Amino acid sequence: MRIDAxxxxxxxxxxxxxxxxxxxxxSEQVYTRFAAVKLTQPFERSLQEKQRGMNTAIQAFNxxxxxxxxxxxxxxxxxxxxxxxxxxxxLIESERPSGLKPAAVQKYEDQxxxxxxxxxxxxxxxxxxxxxxxxxxxYNAWTEKSLARLAVLKPGRYAKAEISxxxxxxxxxxxxxxxxxxxxxxVTGQATPSGQQPSASGPTTGSGQPSSASxxxxxxxxxxxxxxxxxxxxPATEGAGNDPTH
Amino acid sequence: MTPRTDTAPLWRTCxxxxxxxxxxxxxxxxxxxxxxxxxxxxxxxxxDESGFTLTEDVRVGADIRTDxxxxxxxxxxxxxxxxxxxxxxxxxxxxxxxxxxVDLGIAYSRSGDLDKAQASLKRALExxxxxxVAYNELGLVYRKKGQFAAARASYEKALEVFPGFHxxxxxxxxxxxxxxxxxxxxxxxxxxxxxxxxxxxQAPIWIADLRARANR
Numbered sequence: 059m060r061i062d063a064x065x066x067x068x069x070x071x072x073x074x075x076x077x078x079x080x081x082x083x084x085s086e087q088v089y090t091r092f093a094a095v096k097l098t099q100p101f102e103r104s105l106q107e108k109q110r111g112m113n114t115a116i117q118a119f120n121x122x123x124x125x126x127x128x129x130x131x132x133x134x135x136x137x138x139x140x141x142x143x144x145x146x147x148x149l150i151e152s153e154r155p156s157g158l159k160p161a162a163v164q165k166y167e168d169q170x171x172x173x174x175x176x177x178x179x180x181x182x183x184x185x186x187x188x189x190x191x192x193x194x195x196x197y198n199a200w201t202e203k204s205l206a207r208l209a210v211l212k213p214g215r216y217a218k219a220e221i222s223x224x225x226x227x228x229x230x231x232x233x234x235x236x237x238x239x240x241x242x243x244x245v246t247g248q249a250t251p252s253g254q255q256p257s258a259s260g261p262t263t264g265s266g267q268p269s270s271a272s273x274x275x276x277x278x279x280x281x282x283x284x285x286x287x288x289x290x291x292x293p294a295t296e297g298a299g300n301d302p303t304h
Numbered sequence: 305m306t307p308r309t310d311t312a313p314l315w316r317t318c319x320x321x322x323x324x325x326x327x328x329x330x331x332x333x334x335x336x337x338x339x340x341x342x343x344x345x346x347x348x349x350x351x352d353e354s355g356f357t358l359t360e361d362v363r364v365g366a367d368i369r370t371d372x373x374x375x376x377x378x379x380x381x382x383x384x385x386x387x388x389x390x391x392x393x394x395x396x397x398x399x400x401x402x403x404x405x406v407d408l409g410i411a412y413s414r415s416g417d418l419d420k421a422q423a424s425l426k427r428a429l430e431x432x433x434x435x436x437v438a439y440n441e442l443g444l445v446y447r448k449k450g451q452f453a454a455a456r457a458s459y460e461k462a463l464e465v466f467p468g469f470h471x472x473x474x475x476x477x478x479x480x481x482x483x484x485x486x487x488x489x490x491x492x493x494x495x496x497x498x499x500x501x502x503x504x505x506q507a508p509i510w511i512a513d514l515r516a517r518a519n520r
Contacts, residue, residue: 222441227376229403231360232403234355238500
């Protein structure tokens with residue numbers, strides 16, 4: 059980093075790249091130290107320490123953007139978002155003062171949530187900045203991690219997992235039936251064609267009804283049954299929202 | 305729809321070369337071994353408005369079928385380190401089994417080996433260029449690799465084969481929504497998906513959200 063900074067006119071893409079990656083490693087250590095600080099009683103003192111850590115970490119990651127190395131910029135953006143997210147979460151999970159009556163505890167927690175909310179919003183904003191990099195053609199592990207975090211922070215918008223139809227499960231024949239059509243067939247009492255060969259259609263798997271077709275974050279919900287294979291091969295959710303890192 | 309036969313081009317070539325007088329010799333042409341014919345003579349797709357059926361006239365021994373069933377069982381249990389070598393063995397001894405290549409591609413993809421997944425799925429599509437499942441899975445692989453234009457093309461190919469193939473429809477919608485920032489494409493495909501899968505209660509919410517953002 060020092061060599062790159064002092065290189066002046068001899069600064070090359072390679073020295074800049076190496077310096078940026080080294081600075082990222084050092085900044086990650088700053089983040090780790092910040093994240094380790096818990097908000098305990100006496101609250102004011104631990105809050106000040108946490109705030110100092112937050113400012114230092116954000117400054118460190120902001121400095122990385124100056125290197126103009128795409129992947130490092132994406133990493134810095136990811137970490138700045140995580141700093142805000144961690145601060146928000148730390149407020150919510152902070153140690154409560156002792157001796158409060160239940161009504162006072164409730165009021166205290168409402169206040170904490172009110173204080174924490176803007177930091178979570180900031181976290182979302184920075185992760186969304188990384189998504190803009192994807193649309194701009196920069197796709198890497200950091201942008202993908204931001205997407206995974208957004209699936210947790212803002213699931214209604216981002217927890218959308220792609221779906222695989224699953225293993226075919228038969229060498230000879232694969233039958234696909236649209237879930238809506240399969241459901242119609244069940245409702246009207248019609249048999250869905252499957253023949254003697256193993257079928258991949260929904261009803262022949264024994265479920266009769268297609269299950270919820272939404273791919274959700276972390277694969278929590280069932281994917282659709284259309285295209286399911288006879289050997290109990292199950293469609294699977296893929297992609298975004300499956301890799302929260304913190 | 306008439307199933308496409310892999311032997312048809314060979315037959316047409318022979319017929320054109322020999323003429324009607326060569327009918328006697330045609331029989332010889334027809335029986336000439338075809339590279340694809342060894343294990344899978346006919347690969348076809350039949351479809352109606354509710355779905356499609358992919359068929360392949362597979363002629364392999366019981367040992368290969370047993371190995372295939374074992375491989376699928378292992379892969380379903382996420383035992384990729386055992387299931388994948390078994391499928392590789394099958395594709396080596398019977399290289400024209402489309403389903404084995406598709407399943408191998410899916411297995412590689414799930415185990416994180418995206419280059420091999422891509423190669424297996426492309427091989428499957430060489431054997432059956434109308435394999436909607438292979439196109440959809442290849443789209444997923446391309447997306448994971450960050451090759452979004454290729455992913456989109458692959459999903460669109462699956463939908464060319466069968467527009468109601470809801471797996472590819474949803475995947476294309478998500479690609480356009482989250483990765484390409486193509487709101488119109490996302491909306492169009494979420495709507496089509498939701499019509500095909502009305503029991504998915506999330507899709508109408510996503511559609512409403514997209515419309516609301518478009519109006520902001």
